[in-house]
Amino acid sequence: RKEVEQDPGPFNVPEGATVAFNCTYSNSASQSFFWYRQDCRKEPKLLMSVYSSGNEDGRFTAQLNRASQYISLLIRDSKLSDSATYLCVVSFYTGGFKTIFGAGTRLFVKA
C-alpha cells in the first residue's frame, strides 16, 4: 500500500462545477498535511495547509479526518485556471521530517 494515495484522475469538469479530491495516508504519526498544485511539470506550489478544524480559502475548502486518516479538497465554482495536478502531501517526524507526496490528481476544467 502506498503511504499517500489519491483519487485516480483525470477529472474533467465544466466551468462552475464543484469538484472534490480525496486522499488517504497510512502513517498515523503524520503531523502536517498540505495540498499543493502543480502546473504542466512546473514546480509544485502550496495551495493550502490542512488542519483538523478544516479550513477555507475562497473557493477552496480542505478537511482532515485524523481518525480515518483522510484528507479532502473541495473546489467550488471551478475556473479554467484551476486546471492542474493537485498533490496531497503528508509530513511526519522520524528523527527528521519526511515528506510524502501522493501521485497527484489531474483536473481539467472545460469551458
Place this chain on the structure above:
Amino acid sequence: EAQVTQNPRYLITVTGKKLTVTCSQNMNHEYMSWYRQDPGLGLRQIYYSMNVEVTDKGDVPEGYKVSRKEKRNFPLILESPSPNQTSLYFCASSLIGGRVGTGELFFGEGSRLTVL
C-alpha cells in the same frame, strides 16, 4: 526575491559520468530536500536535511549523495549516473515548526536530467 535556485535546469549526460545538481535558497530555511518526479509515481523524496551537517535518507536514496556544509546550499551528487536516474528533480526548502512539522515547501524550478 525569496527563491530556491537549481542548476543546471537541463542536462544530458552519459552513464557513469559524475554530476552535481546545485540547490541554493536565500530564505534562511533550516529544512532542505531533494525529490525526483517520474510519470505515475509522483514526487519521491531522495534525501533531506534538517540543518547544517544533518542529512537523512528519504524513500529513494540509492545512487545519490548529498551534503549540507552551509545553510543555504544542498547539492545533489550522482557519483555514477545510470539511465534509471533519468528524471525531473526538484529541490525544496522550508522553515521547521519545532516538532510539529515543516511549513510550506518552496521549490526550485526543477532540473531535467537524462542519462544515456
